[in-house]
Amino acid sequence: MTDLKRLLADAAGDEPAVTDDHLAADLRRGQTSLRRRRLAGVISGTVATALVIGAGYAVLPGLGSSAGAPLDSGVAAQTTPTPSPSRTLSEDQKEKIRRSEAEANLPRVPKPAKPVPLVADGKVRPGTDLVCDLMPKGWEVKVWNLAGNESELIITDPNLKNPTKYNKTSTRMRVRHAAMINNVPEKYGELWVDLQHFQAGEREAVVAPVHEPASDGTRDIHMKLTNTKLLQVTANATGLGWDLATVLRFTGSCRY
Known part of the structure; x- marks a missing residue:
């Protein structure tokens, strides 16, 4: 070994x-x-x-x-999130909220079998510089005065029974002043030239849906009068039975 x-x-x-x-x-x-x-x-x-x-x-x-x-x-x-500051509502504010929520759930006015026709108007009404050459036949026009010397036209059907049981966006039209600042129309975040344009009579307009509960197709029409002035129509109420072309025709007849 x-x-x-x-x-x-x-x-x-x-x-x-x-x-x-x-x-x-x-x-x-x-x-x-x-x-x-x-x-x-x-x-x-x-x-x-x-x-x-x-x-x-x-x-x-x-x-x-x-x-x-x-x-x-x-x-x-x-991690505990930072609590949001508490907000105490008054009884009046609570009641307004309750009424608004209740109204949003109301039914809309039944659509008429035939659209309400447009007829000549052109009246200069006290308290406003808003004028429309056309109006829905049989409907009532009231002037609503606002702060800052501005006004609106409130257009309703006087023959409507129990109007308070319906959502009011379906029972009326509104015509009011509006503005354009730096080529951006109010209520929009885009330049006028970048928006889709529609013909309203001899003028250009832009169309947007109304962001309200139960508006159901009600439209905001902003028509350009000058580089700084617009005219706004909140229309297409169910009770009128109008299509967009009719709303634009009505809008094109208004001015201030």
């Missing part, structure tokens, strides 16, 4: 001599490896802390598009 060990040792060759330089190099490598492991641990802890802090900011109210949205992290569950 001893002879076999000697033969194997001779075949493998002599072991390399271990010098002081080798030992010093091994020591330096060990120290470097230890420093790297410690640094990696510090960085990992810092990143984890930053992620936790970041998650906390992500759920604070008012920060980012996802503010207030429920998240799966425990941090989100511990």
Whole structure:
């Protein structure tokens, strides 16, 4: 057995001599490896802390598009949103809200078998400079005076029985002053030239749906009179049975 060990040792060759330089190099490598492991641990802890802090900011109210949205992290569950300031409504305000909600649920006026025809008008009415050369036949025109010396025409069917049992957007038309500032018509966020135009008599107009409860197709027509003046008609009441072309024809007959 001893002879076999000697033969194997001779075949493998002599072991390399271990010098002081080798030992010093091994020591330096060990120290470097230890420093790297410690640094990696510090960085990992810092990143984890930053992620936790970041998650906390992500759920604070008012920060980012996802503010207030429920998240799966425990941090989100511990975040308490900033309470909105309380608002105390008066009894009059509460009553107005109740009436508005009740009115929104009222039925609309039945559509007539035939559309109400347009007839000549052109009357100058006291208290307003709004004039329309055409009016729906048989309908009543009243002047509604507003603040700032402005006014509106309120046009209703006097023969309608029990009008209060219907949603009023279906029982009347309104004609009023409107303005255009820096080529942007009021109630719009786009330039006049970028909106779709319709012909209203000899003038151009833009048309938009009314954003009110139960408006059901009622339209806002804004017709251009000058670069700063518009005329607005809120029309297409169900009781008229008018299509958009008739509403535009009526609008084109108005001015101030």
